[in-house]
Amino acid sequence: MKTKQILWSVIFLILGIFIGGWGIYSYAQDMIMKNLPIGIASLDEKDSYIESVPTSTLTQRKYSSSSKAKNLILFIGDGMSLSQITAYRLITGGSNSRISVDNFPYSGIVLTHSEDGVVTDSASSATAYSTGYKTNNTYLGLDSNKKSLENLTETLNRFGFVSSLLATSEITHATPAAFAAHIDLRWKTDEISSQMLNSKVSTFLGGGRHFFLPENLGGKREDGRNLIEELKDNNILLTTKEEMLNLVPNTSKKVFGLFADEHLRNIDTPENHIYEPSLTEMVQFAVNRSNRFVDEGCEGFFIMAEGSQVDWAGHVNNLDYLITEMKDLDTAIEWALEYAKDNDDTLVVVTSDHETGGLLIEPANPVDYTSQGVKISFNTAVGSGTHTGVPVPIYAYGPGAENFTGTLDNTDVYGAITASLDLDEQNGSCLTE
Numbered sequence: 247m248k249t250k251q252i253l254w255s256v257i258f259l260i261l262g263i264f265i266g267g268w269g270i271y272s273y274a275q276d277m278i279m280k281n282l283p284i285g286i287a288s289l290d291e292k293d294s295y296i297e298s299v300p301t302s303t304l305t306q307r308k309y310s311s312s313s314k315a316k317n318l319i320l321f322i323g324d325g326m327s328l329s330q331i332t333a334y335r336l337i338t339g340g341s342n343s344r345i346s347v348d349n350f351p352y353s354g355i356v357l358t359h360s361e362d363g364v365v366t367d368s369a370s371s372a373t374a375y376s377t378g379y380k381t382n383n384t385y386l387g388l389d390s391n392k393k394s395l396e397n398l399t400e401t402l403n404r405f406g407f408v409s410s411l412l413a414t415s416e417i418t419h420a421t422p423a424a425f426a427a428h429i430d431l432r433w434k435t436d437e438i439s440s441q442m443l444n445s446k447v448s449t450f451l452g453g454g455r456h457f458f459l460p461e462n463l464g465g466k467r468e469d470g471r472n473l474i475e476e477l478k479d480n481n482i483l484l485t486t487k488e489e490m491l492n493l494v495p496n497t498s499k500k501v502f503g504l505f506a507d508e509h510l511r512n513i514d515t516p517e518n519h520i521y522e523p524s525l526t527e528m529v530q531f532a533v534n535r536s537n538r539f540v541d542e543g544c545e546g547f548f549i550m551a552e553g554s555q556v557d558w559a560g561h562v563n564n565l566d567y568l569i570t571e572m573k574d575l576d577t578a579i580e581w582a583l584e585y586a587k588d589n590d591d592t593l594v595v596v597t598s599d600h601e602t603g604g605l606l607i608e609p610a611n612p613v614d615y616t617s618q619g620v621k622i623s624f625n626t627a628v629g630s631g632t633h634t635g636v637p638v639p640i641y642a643y644g645p646g647a648e649n650f651t652g653t654l655d656n657t658d659v660y661g662a663i664t665a666s667l668d669l670d671e672q673n674g675s676c677l678t679e
């Protein structure tokens with residue numbers, strides 16, 4: 247509190263008391279409250295309560311949908327709950343501005359716990375979305391007894407759909423991996439990338455070349471295989487945005503767009519950024535490529551696009567990083583929403599797997615609710631900052647969008663998706679292998 251303000255506050259207080267001026271007195275009181283120094287508490291000093299949660303049985307919702315979509319674009323903002331969305335809205339346009347998700351006509355709430363934990367990791371949560379089953383944290387495409395579960399891209403392949411997985415992390419990361427792999431540990435990237443080669447997914451776009459290359463070639467594979475060379479035999483490898491934009495699309499071969507050694511927009515490799523597409527560019531490519539498959543006989547398409555690094559910004563407690571990643575995701579969602587408005591057979595769903603960082607939005611001064619200033623803080627530790635157990639929002643536009651309302655378990659999202667898609671006939675794969 248500044249000396250001048252202290253002095254004036256005291257003068258006003260005394261004046262107020264002696265002349266009985268209630269207005270002057272309360273003005274002085276207000277002034278003192280607004281200028282009180284704010285204690286900087288460490289995380290340990292905050293009030294916290296360790297509670298053990300009772301066990302309970304999950305009841306899944308049943309879905310049926312009268313309107314059916316041919317195509318689904320599913321966005322997953324990893325680590326994105328309402329506070330990340332709010333922070334982005336406030337910083338980019340202010341309280342009255344609206345971002346892409348604000349324009350979706352249907353929205354709901356998703357409960358995110360895993361089979362073995364109140365707080366989920368990305369592997370378990372993405373497995374709930376891709377299979378409709380709860381599983382343990384770190385498991386991908388397996389139930390909690392490690393039994394393999396058919397995932398959405400495998401189911402859709404049987405029904406003649408074409409699938410794409412896009413991420414701004416390594417493509418082997420947990421969220422995309424849950425839609426293509428079956429493994430009990432999300433860090434087994436050798437197995438995940440190998441399984442992606444044999445999966446029913448036609449297009450993979452993201453980072454992660456190092457997870458396809460052996461260690462002796464600078465990569466991170468421990469099994470010594472050079473998957474980059476192996477995949478070139480029967481698939482198409484893209485390593486730059488230019489190659490992606492120029493790809494002659496008359497091929498049904500699998501496309502692996504691996505635009506960085508690790509994740510996209512890696513601050514340690516700024517020289518590579520010009521070769522990396524934005525999430526919007528990847529979504530546009532996947533939609534165009536999918537539409538060619540549909541023109542040639544596929545029933546429809548599925549695209550999962552992940553804003554992967556919203557989560558990482560939460561883990562490292564970095565607001566600028568969070569806003570950059572939210573913008574990349576928001577722009578892609580905006581484009582997809584416009585696409586769906588022009589193509590009424592397309593359903594767009596936006597959700598998240600969990601919240602990361604315990605992001606809090608407070609008045610800049612905790613006793614002043616009249617200010618336009620906000621204090622945005624992460625409330626889980628820096629660096630190892632964790633996921634939290636708060637629910638995440640879900641937004642939907644297009645045929646079947648009404649299924650994504652109310653409170654959903656994360657396994658219900660799978661049920662809502664399959665009820666909303668036109669899965670009448672098992673025509674078998676529409677892809678020429």
Ligand SMILES: [Zn+2]
Binds near residue numbers: 325368557558561602
């Ligand atoms: Zn995370």
